[in-house]
Each structure stands twice: as C-alpha cells, then as structure tokens.
Amino acid sequence: MKGTAAGSAVFRERVDEGLAAVERAMLDVTDSQIEILRDASRHILGAGGKRIRPRLLLLTYMALGGIDLERVAKPAAAVELMHTASVVHDDINDHGIMRRGRPSVNATWGRTFALLTGDYLFTAVYELMAPYGDLNLDLAQAATALVEGETLQATAVKENEFSREVYMRVIALKTAALFRAAGAIGAKLADASQREIEALSDFGFNLGLAFQIVDDILDLIADEESLGKTSGIDMDQGRGVAVALGADNGNGSVPAADPMAAIKRKMLEGDTIAKARQHADLLVKEAIDRLAVLDETPAKQALVELARLVVDRDR
Amino acid sequence: MKGTAAGSAVFRERVDEGLAAVERAMLDVTDSQIEILRDASRHILGAGGKRIRPRLLLLTYMALGGIDLERVAKPAAAVELMHTASVVHDDINDHGIMRRGRPSVNATWGRTFALLTGDYLFTAVYELMAPYGDLNLDLAQAATALVEGETLQATAVKENEFSREVYMRVIALKTAALFRAAGAIGAKLADASQREIEALSDFGFNLGLAFQIVDDILDLIADEESLGKTSGIDMDQGRGVAVALGADNGNGSVPAADPMAAIKRKMLEGDTIAKARQHADLLVKEAIDRLAVLDETPAKQALVELARLVVDRDR
Numbered sequence: 001m002k003g004t005a006a007g008s009a010v011f012r013e014r015v016d017e018g019l020a021a022v023e024r025a026m027l028d029v030t031d032s033q034i035e036i037l038r039d040a041s042r043h044i045l046g047a048g049g050k051r052i053r054p055r056l057l058l059l060t061y062m063a064l065g066g067i068d069l070e071r072v073a074k075p076a077a078a079v080e081l082m083h084t085a086s087v088v089h090d091d092i093n094d095h096g097i098m099r100r101g102r103p104s105v106n107a108t109w110g111r112t113f114a115l116l117t118g119d120y121l122f123t124a125v126y127e128l129m130a131p132y133g134d135l136n137l138d139l140a141q142a143a144t145a146l147v148e149g150e151t152l153q154a155t156a157v158k159e160n161e162f163s164r165e166v167y168m169r170v171i172a173l174k175t176a177a178l179f180r181a182a183g184a185i186g187a188k189l190a191d192a193s194q195r196e197i198e199a200l201s202d203f204g205f206n207l208g209l210a211f212q213i214v215d216d217i218l219d220l221i222a223d224e225e226s227l228g229k230t231s232g233i234d235m236d237q238g239r240g241v242a243v244a245l246g247a248d249n250g251n252g253s254v255p256a257a258d259p260m261a262a263i264k265r266k267m268l269e270g271d272t273i274a275k276a277r278q279h280a281d282l283l284v285k286e287a288i289d290r291l292a293v294l295d296e297t298p299a300k301q302a303l304v305e306l307a308r309l310v311v312d313r314d315r
Numbered sequence: 316m317k318g319t320a321a322g323s324a325v326f327r328e329r330v331d332e333g334l335a336a337v338e339r340a341m342l343d344v345t346d347s348q349i350e351i352l353r354d355a356s357r358h359i360l361g362a363g364g365k366r367i368r369p370r371l372l373l374l375t376y377m378a379l380g381g382i383d384l385e386r387v388a389k390p391a392a393a394v395e396l397m398h399t400a401s402v403v404h405d406d407i408n409d410h411g412i413m414r415r416g417r418p419s420v421n422a423t424w425g426r427t428f429a430l431l432t433g434d435y436l437f438t439a440v441y442e443l444m445a446p447y448g449d450l451n452l453d454l455a456q457a458a459t460a461l462v463e464g465e466t467l468q469a470t471a472v473k474e475n476e477f478s479r480e481v482y483m484r485v486i487a488l489k490t491a492a493l494f495r496a497a498g499a500i501g502a503k504l505a506d507a508s509q510r511e512i513e514a515l516s517d518f519g520f521n522l523g524l525a526f527q528i529v530d531d532i533l534d535l536i537a538d539e540e541s542l543g544k545t546s547g548i549d550m551d552q553g554r555g556v557a558v559a560l561g562a563d564n565g566n567g568s569v570p571a572a573d574p575m576a577a578i579k580r581k582m583l584e585g586d587t588i589a590k591a592r593q594h595a596d597l598l599v600k601e602a603i604d605r606l607a608v609l610d611e612t613p614a615k616q617a618l619v620e621l622a623r624l625v626v627d628r629d630r
Contacts, residue, residue, distance in 0.1 A: 034463045093427045112408045123458040130451035137445045143438040148349045
C-alpha cells in the first residue's frame, strides 16, 4: 500500500513535469518576433483550457513505458496547438466573442488578426513536428480531417441536412481524428507494438467521439457564463445537433421567438440528454476496454480516469 | 550546336513532365471527400498562376543533377499550395473578389468556406511533406515567416508605419522566405553540398525579394483586368508601398477623391517605378551571381531565364 501510494505520488509529479514541458513548448514555439502574433497566441493559450489532448498523448506514452518527457512534450504541444488554431478560426466563423472565459482573439484583435493568428498556430504545429519524421503522417491526416469535419458541419448547417449520420461523421472528422492521432503518436513515441498502437488509437478515437457529444450537450444546455465561451452552436446547428443526439425532429416546430431557448427546453424536458449521455458512456466504456493491452500502472489508471472525466463533467 | 539543341529539347520535355507531376500532386492531395473543399481548391488551383515557386524548386533540383521527377514533384506542389493557401486567406482579409482571372474563393463560396479552404490547403501542404523528413524544417520555417510577414504588413498598414525598412522586412518574410525554401529544398533533394545549398537558398531569397517588388509595382499601376486579380493593395497600403519603393512621402498630401488614382499618377509621373525596377534588377543580378556554383547545363540556363522573367513581366 505504502509503496503504491509513493509510486503514485512520483507518477503524479512526472505527469505535472510533462504537462509543464508541454506549456513551455507551446510558449517557446509561439515566441514570434511579430508582437501581435505572440500576444494573441499567448492570450488564447494562457487562458488554459482542459489540455485533454496533450494529457492523452502524454499518458499514453507513459503507460507504454516512455520516459523522455522533453521528447514527448513537443508532439503533445502540437496537438493542443492544432486544436487551438481551429478554435481561433471557429470563433471567426461563428462570431464567438468569449473563449475559455476570456474575450476571443476575434473579439480582441479583430478578424484579420484572428485569421492570421489561427494560421500562425497551424504553422507552429508544423514547426514543432518537423523533427518527428513519420509521426507527421498521423498529425497531418488528423489536421486534414479536422478541417474536413468543420467544413462538413458548416455545409450541413447551411443546407439543413443535419442527420444523426452526418453528425457522427462530423465529430469523427473534426474531433475524434485528432484524439486518435494523440493516442497513436503517444504510443509510437514509446516504441509500442503494432497491437498497442492500434489499441491506443482506438482508445483515443472513441474518447474523442464521447468528448464531442458531451461538449455539444453542454453547449446546448449551458449558459455562457458557466461554459466560459460563446456557445458555438447557433439555431440551425442547435436544431441539427439536437436531432442528431436523438431529440424529436423539431423541424418547423420551433417557435420563432428565441428558438434556441425552445430547443434547450425541449432537450431538457425529454430524454434526449439522457440518451446522448448514455451513448457517450458507452463509447467511453468501449475506449476503456481497449486499454486491456496495457500493464496495470498508475499511467493506465490515469487514462481510465481521463476517460471517465470526459463524460462526467459539466464544462 | 545540334547536340545542344537536341539536349535542350529533351530538357524542356523533362521540365514539362516535372511540372505535370506537380499539377497531379496538387490535384491528388486536394481530392477531398468533402465536395466543397475539393471544388474550391480546384477552382483556385485550376486558374493556373505562374507556378514560379514549384518551377524554382524543380529547376534547382535538376540543375544539381536530380532526376527523380516524382520525388521532387510533391515538395514542389507543397510550396505552391502554401502560397495558394495564403492567397485564399488574403482575399478574405483584403476583400479580393478576383484572383487569377476568376472570382476569388471568398467571392464564390463566402467567407466561412474561404477560411476553411485556406486551412485545408495548409493541411494539404503538411500531408504532402510528411514523408520528407528534415525538409519539413525548411518549409515550416517559411510557413511561419509567411504568416509573420502578412501580419507585419497588416499591422504596418493599420498603424500607418510603412517605411522602406518595414517594407523590406515584410517582403523578406512573406515572399522571399518561401522562395528561399524552394531553393533549399530543391538543392537538398538533389543531395547537393552545403555550399550549393546555401547558394541556391540565396538565389531563391533574392529572387523572392525582386518578385515581390515587381508584383507590388504591377499592383499599384495596373488595372484589374490586365492583372487578373483585385489589386491587393488598398489606399493606406498603397501609400505605404509607394513610400517604401522610393516615392516622396505623400502622407497627408493625397487628395481625398480617388486617392489610389492620385498615388498611381504620382508614381507614374515620377521616377519611383524606374527606381524600384532598378532595385529589383539589382537583386536579380545578385541572385544570378550565386548560380556560379552550378555547372553549365540547360537547367542552369533555365534558372537564369526564370530570374530574368521575374523582373521583365507585366503581370
């Protein structure tokens, strides 16, 4: 018992050390000679965020025996920067004025500089990953998928073609692909076997799906204050997501006055949210099953906890 | 004589073959499952453009003895896609409605999809380059420089701080860095010596500076029809560029009615354009001097011609 507790304390210290190295890597690579890019990058990075993607990559690496925290920190930083780049561009397209409890880059610096800051964060990903050889294949594919998912979503909203099938395809592309890459890269960096790489890629992928479903539920039902960001879901998208998550197809039945409120009320009244949460729970359970390839270590336990946290959160 | 002419015909065929492989690589990597990304990418790529960056990379490779056209085609496609991504985002920020003789992506698909198409072209660069190991370092640095240059320019325009010094820094970052990378990558792919790599990097860099100066002159004096694009230069930027290129500092002296016309008239009347062209000529001459490391081959001759074409063009 004592040994385990001590081992666990050492493990937690190592995780903190790894996450601190991730923060350093993100700050270092965004230390631009151009003031506004540096300031805007640090504004959005400094606001925190859950850091779930770099945590996933780091814990996967550690669970498979990886010990070089400096080496793993840069790819872990890269996946978080990729996500952050997409968030900055999202806030342009969705007119988001709050993000991570702060004014968005778009709201603070305007559209031109928000667009360039997002581009800059993309190029920072590229710079960080350049020395990592074939691991670039994993992240490049995830980057393309992310943009494809965002585009598919914008198209579906515009054409009013948001079905459950489209929704699942959107979240697979825009969210789960990057979670999968985080798992794959963490495993490959630890020189894992093909079987382990596949298991941890699947773990990441399912976790990503669950994460996005819970995110969308929170976006639909929460108010901005507790969410810390402008809800990324407008009315058309809200109706689509609600349908996709299992609500009755409310097409045409939503009253014109404050339709988002009507969608929210409808979701809160029915069992839509309960059903969507069940789906997320199932995905997380499947994800955790894939961790059977791992030895019992504090890092494996931390991955299980991370997965549970994804569904058991209220922001 | 006959031998040279025949060798030259074979050489030209090889160049055409290489450029065709570049076009194929660009089409293949943008063959997205998401219709709008595929269509918008092909709309802008299919409009042509001068393809000067991939040509530079390809000719550098051939001038240093490279023969694997399939291998060189992907990095050459990547530098063109990087440029194209920045052009698509530029047209959002500058409200450009024409590009390469066609309606811009922004004008055709709207801002949201133009932003995503630009992002997608960035990720296509990343996908193409992923198998190329350390060459990613060159292109990643150029990508960051490009975004920094665009940002510095936007800042200088906004703050009315466009001096000659700022202008030279802007074009070094936003244009010459990518030309330099094209030279460096072409040379490295051909397994060139360090001395050759540096010479061809310098060639690219100076050529990039000259190219942008000529581009800005054409933007300032040409009308949209002959240029095939919306002039990327608005009034504040126009005044800044004019000053940077050697015009009298016209601050405050430009009449309010059609100030761009006044700037144009002023430039056409004075010797500003002649001086700017002289500067570009000088840069091209310096660039060509750096080709002394190369053996006399048709590819070297083609690089010299490419350099001359950069300054002797009217669009």
